[in-house]
Amino acid sequence: MSDSNSANAPSADPNAGKTPLVEMRDISIAFGGVHAVDKASCELYPGEVVGLLGHNGAGKSTLIKILSGAYSRDSGSIFVDGQEAIINNPRHAKDYGIETIYQTLALADNVDAAANLYLGRELLTRWGTLDDAAMEAETRKVMNRLNPNFTRFKDPVKQLSGGQRQSVAIARAIHFNARILIMDEPTAALGPAETEQVGQLIHQLKQDGIGIFLISHDIHDVFDLADRVTVMKNGAIVGSAQTKDVTKDEVLGMIILGKCPAGAIPGPGALAD
Amino acid sequence: MSEHPEEFKESGLVRFLRATEVDTRLLGMIGALLLIWLGFHFYGHFVNGFGAFLTPRNLWNLSVQTSSIAVMATGMVLIIVTRHIDLSVGSLLGFTAMIMGVMQVWVLPKYLGLGHPMIWVITILVGVAFGTLIGAFQGFLIAYLSIPAFIVTLGGLLIWRGASYLVARGETIAPVDPTFALIGGGPYGTIGATGSWIVGIIVCIAIVLMLWNGRRQRVRFGFPTRPMWAECLIGLVGTGFVIGSVLVMNAYPWPKGIVKKYAAANNIEVPESGLFISHGFAIPILIAIAVGIAMTFLATRTRFGRYVFAIGGNPEAAELAGINTKKMTLLIFALMGALTGISAVIASARLKSATLALGQFDELYVIAAAVIGGTSFAGGIGTIYGAILGALVMQSLQSGMVLIGFDAAIQQMVVGGVLVLAVFIDTLYRKNSA
Numbered sequence: 001m002s003d004s005n006s007a008n009a010p011s012a013d014p015n016a017g018k019t020p021l022v023e024m025r026d027i028s029i030a031f032g033g034v035h036a037v038d039k040a041s042c043e044l045y046p047g048e049v050v051g052l053l054g055h056n057g058a059g060k061s062t063l064i065k066i067l068s069g070a071y072s073r074d075s076g077s078i079f080v081d082g083q084e085a086i087i088n089n090p091r092h093a094k095d096y097g098i099e100t101i102y103q104t105l106a107l108a109d110n111v112d113a114a115a116n117l118y119l120g121r122e123l124l125t126r127w128g129t130l131d132d133a134a135m136e137a138e139t140r141k142v143m144n145r146l147n148p149n150f151t152r153f154k155d156p157v158k159q160l161s162g163g164q165r166q167s168v169a170i171a172r173a174i175h176f177n178a179r180i181l182i183m184d185e186p187t188a189a190l191g192p193a194e195t196e197q198v199g200q201l202i203h204q205l206k207q208d209g210i211g212i213f214l215i216s217h218d219i220h221d222v223f224d225l226a227d228r229v230t231v232m233k234n235g236a237i238v239g240s241a242q243t244k245d246v247t248k249d250e251v252l253g254m255i256i257l258g259k260c261p262a263g264a265i266p267g268p269g270a271l272a273d
Numbered sequence: 274m275s276e277h278p279e280e281f282k283e284s285g286l287v288r289f290l291r292a293t294e295v296d297t298r299l300l301g302m303i304g305a306l307l308l309i310w311l312g313f314h315f316y317g318h319f320v321n322g323f324g325a326f327l328t329p330r331n332l333w334n335l336s337v338q339t340s341s342i343a344v345m346a347t348g349m350v351l352i353i354v355t356r357h358i359d360l361s362v363g364s365l366l367g368f369t370a371m372i373m374g375v376m377q378v379w380v381l382p383k384y385l386g387l388g389h390p391m392i393w394v395i396t397i398l399v400g401v402a403f404g405t406l407i408g409a410f411q412g413f414l415i416a417y418l419s420i421p422a423f424i425v426t427l428g429g430l431l432i433w434r435g436a437s438y439l440v441a442r443g444e445t446i447a448p449v450d451p452t453f454a455l456i457g458g459g460p461y462g463t464i465g466a467t468g469s470w471i472v473g474i475i476v477c478i479a480i481v482l483m484l485w486n487g488r489r490q491r492v493r494f495g496f497p498t499r500p501m502w503a504e505c506l507i508g509l510v511g512t513g514f515v516i517g518s519v520l521v522m523n524a525y526p527w528p529k530g531i532v533k534k535y536a537a538a539n540n541i542e543v544p545e546s547g548l549f550i551s552h553g554f555a556i557p558i559l560i561a562i563a564v565g566i567a568m569t570f571l572a573t574r575t576r577f578g579r580y581v582f583a584i585g586g587n588p589e590a591a592e593l594a595g596i597n598t599k600k601m602t603l604l605i606f607a608l609m610g611a612l613t614g615i616s617a618v619i620a621s622a623r624l625k626s627a628t629l630a631l632g633q634f635d636e637l638y639v640i641a642a643a644v645i646g647g648t649s650f651a652g653g654i655g656t657i658y659g660a661i662l663g664a665l666v667m668q669s670l671q672s673g674m675v676l677i678g679f680d681a682a683i684q685q686m687v688v689g690g691v692l693v694l695a696v697f698i699d700t701l702y703r704k705n706s707a
Contacts, residue, residue, distance in 0.1 A: 070593055090592070090595040091595035104590075106587070106589060106593045106594070108583040108590050110582060110585065110586035110587075110652075110654060115579060119579075119590070119591070120591075120596050122579060130573075130574055130578075133490045133496070136494065136496070137494045137495075156586075158586075
């Protein structure tokens with residue numbers, strides 16, 4: 001497949017001169033001698049969708065879990081709005097407006113939608129007790145906007161369908177004024193209609209100036225949604241490109257071979273020529 | 274609604290349950306309890322010629338005997354909900370009781386003088402503090418050093434039993450401080466007829482207020498409410514139960530000997546027909562009820578409780594939501610230790626002494642009570658009231674068998690069998706309701 005852009009050098013960076021919403025610099029983490037992430041750097045601008053691609057085990061999820069505070073990095077630094085950020089646990093990340101929708105959804109299965117939405121950030125009455133009524137009322141509002149068919153507010157989320165659980169996970173991520181949203185395989189468990197819904201939601205969030213990391217091992221999922229793709233292989237960044245500068249085949253080459261095309265900016269993990 | 278296609282063929286019972294929002298499990302447990310009570314009573318009636326179970330005296334005793342296990346069972350619910358276990362509670366109870374015994378019999382009288390009014394207060398504070406510290410220490414090993422709770426508390430089971438032997442060189446410590454002894458019940462450790470009525474009426478008012486407040490909250494946010502008749506029925510059953518308990522507890526008079534002593538001490542003339550002085554609620558059962566209410570509040574109305582259940586449902590999700598699961602684990606075990614301390618007060622006050630065997634096998638009864646009460650070993654599921662009812666079931670079985678004269682060997686086998694059966698029924702119930 002030939003594309004007029006593919007042979008060209010990377011086109012002008014539309015974000016040139018802007019401060020990234022978040023920048024990860026030289027992040028490394030090892031688990032018992034295995035370098036899961038090795039000196040990886042990437043950045044995300046306001047209103048931008050960055051697809052983070054790579055095989056299973058390429059280090060995408062690990063890199064993103066460092067950003068969301070689930071893992072502590074061995075070295076490297078994270079900047080939010082140009083300021084160095086201290087992120088050592090999920091709570092810190094949330095304080096910076098970094099919200100994550102995990103592949104596993106990370107819901108407490110035995111409690112209802114409202115309890116999950118507010119998990120770790122419960123609304124309290126003036127007596128310091130849980131304000132369940134207020135949380136349920138808010139949850140009804142949020143869910144009505146996100147998924148009007150959702151009615152099972154009293155059931156433990158275990159009893160909900162995959163799509164409904166996904167709605168709860170998404171609602172939880174965007175309800176607290178997220179500025180940086182991480183979506184790990186957001187459509188893996190969804191049917192076509194629900195996948196379409198997630199796509200619409202991403203467009204809408206983009207309009208609001210939220211930066212989104214979209215993680216997937218399947219380029220078809222993200223190619224249409226992402227402004228930029230960053231590809232990882234064996235824990236290192238192969239390269240990064242604006243989606244308009246590269247073809248799907250070229251990105252596939254980056255994922256599988258680690259070969260960086262002319263339209264991309266190569267990273268430390270790129271195959272040497 | 275499409276979710277309830279079966280609605281049109283619902284039986285009256287299902288409609289009734291939905292309207293009242295009563296937990297079917299709760300009904301099942303109450304049913305089982307009534308069956309046990311009636312069974313023992315009529316077995317005694319027909320076989321031994323005297324049904325001793327459903328008498329004020331036995332029910333009063335039952336309430337006192339249940340208290341110690343019930344208090345610990347409320348804590349065990351939280352432990353099991355978070356997918357842990359605590360096998361050390363029996364030994365820990367024995368150890369804290371021994372510490373308290375030594376405190377009030379050997380140590381404090383030396384400094385304060387025998388019979389000093391602060392002895393019982395200091396003793397209890399020391400006991401509960403000890404329990405809390407040891408619980409927290411075990412929780413620390415489990416949470417921060419990642420040693421499985423089963424192993425830590427199995428070690429604890431041996432260690433604290435051994436420690437209580439060392440503390441008192443195996444002696445029985447007695448007699449405890451007289452005020453301390455009141456906490457164990459006994460004729461003087463009760464609040465009498467008038468006191469019981471006051472407590473009963475306060476509880477009745479609280480039930481009505483809670484129903485009213487709950488309804489108001491639902492109306493405020495426009496959520497569906499229960500039909501009025503269902504609210505009234507729940508109120509009636511609740512208050513009826515409370516008033517019934519007061520009547521039963523008040524129907525059990527002090528024994529003649531104690532009445533005579535009491536009358537002589539207070540210059541009351543005993544009439545020909547004898548003097549009827551009611552026991553009323555015993556102090557230990559009041560403590561157990563207070564603990565039950567506090568623990569229910571903690572489990573359902575506070576962040577702490579919400580986190581306990583979230584951790585039980587999905588530990589990883591809880592961690593990712595920013596909950597400090599390690600700290601929670603430590604706190605839960607510390608709380609278990611504190612409750613064990615309270616139980617130790619009740620148990621040793623009831624015996625008026627601290628013995629080496631105190632609390633032996635209690636861990637099994639406590640775990641059984643929680644599990645019979647619907648706490649799931651898979652984590653994330655359990656209720657405080659269930660555990661208290663479970664404790665009552667266990668104790669009813671045991672004292673029922675004593676009353677009809679079963680021997681200890683058979684008692685053990687029955688209790689063991691019931692535990693296994695209860696979990697089996699629970700599994701069936703979950704399969705059908707899921």
